Amino acid sequence: MKKFSLLGGALGGALALTLGLTACGGSAPAPEGSAPAGSTSVNTSAPLYDELPQAIKDKGELVFAADSHPPYRTVGADGSTITGLDPELQAALSEVLGVPTRSTLAEGLPQMLTGMQSGRYDAFNGPVKATPERLKEFDGVSWLTSRTSYLIPAEGGLAATDTAGLCGTTTAGVKGSITEEQTANLSTWCQEQGQSAVTFLGLADTNATLLAVGSGRAQSAATTQTGAMDIQTQQDGKWRYVAQTEEQGAGVDQLVLLTPKASGMGEVMLKAFEEIFDSGAYQQLVQKWGLEEVAVERPVLNPSVG
Structure with a gap:
């Protein structure tokens, strides 16, 4: 070489x-x-x-x-x-x-x-x-590796302190992405805990998912950990995020x-x-x-x- x-x-x-x-x-x-x-x-x-x-x-x-x-x-x-x-x-x-x-x-x-x-x-x-x-x-x-995370508006959003607080809510994510599969795992976990499932709203791209949260169509935006970290940094003070756990079917994904x-x-x-x-x-x-x-x-x- x-x-x-x-x-x-x-x-x-x-x-x-x-x-x-x-x-x-x-x-x-x-x-x-x-x-x-x-x-x-x-x-x-x-x-x-x-x-x-x-x-x-x-x-x-x-x-x-x-x-x-x-x-x-x-x-x-x-x-x-x-x-x-x-x-x-x-x-x-x-x-x-x-x-x-x-x-x-x-x-x-x-x-x-x-x-x-x-x-x-x-x-x-x-x-x-x-x-x-x-x-x-x-x-x-x-x-790279990643865990699925969920962005929540820092002000006026869900009071969830972890992903268990997303049960029974709607999350927006990119259609066909890692997050769709991971949200399904979280939804299954919620139902096993006797709570309502998480509804996944599949959209074209990340911008569309954030707009869906802003308009009230969804309460959170599902994204990769890298994406959540970047959006939180770029839009300082606007978002916070919670990360899905292994117990909830997340695991570490190989990107x-x-x-x-x-x-x-x-x-x-x-x-x-x-x-x-x-x-x-x-x-x-x-x-x-x-x-x-x-x-x-x-x-x-x-x-x-x-």
Whole structure:
């Protein structure tokens, strides 16, 4: 493997990812072309370029599916600029792999998964949980962990001091995400305690879940621990959160970056993550975004999951 050292350019350059969007009759933005994160041209001297599948070399880029999910991706007020952890991670991976990355908006996890299977997207960085079913179709590199947490308005919201206080209420979450499964587990636990179930309101993205709480359609917003930490920090004083426990079926989820098995990108992506771990770029990202609590020691390809 070629020797390479990630310098500040991977993290300092292209922190904003600008998407070219088209609207159609008031529907969700169509996932059209977008500006790349990191390098804007192919670098055949990058350490892992020679190991890329020929189809990726021919295309000259990696296309990521994307949605609004802070702190991974935050879509700006203009509806086109994306900032957050993902653009910076993609910039670091781009320098190692030698091809630019580009993100396109998609609505909901099912659309992203089918889009990868059809070849429209090359990767998706979630947050998405590694499950046996997903790992049959996709290769997943685990690089963060998470517990499901529930955001509650700091003023005028539920008086719940823990997730037991959510029994009998409605929580809004991203449809098809980790939180939907985890909320179902919490709901089962509530019923086992003789209390009412938790109703899950599935929506398109994190912004929609927070709006649902603000409008009274839901009493809490289910999100990953990383998301709850970021939103609480960014909107200081507006939110507090409670975390689901193992007794309530939460556990620690392995969050993975997915690529289709048919693409042959799994092993290459693992090596790319190993490069940014060894260079210290991963640790810089974790520290910058305050994610030390959910960091992992090393990336793992297709982690064993129950």
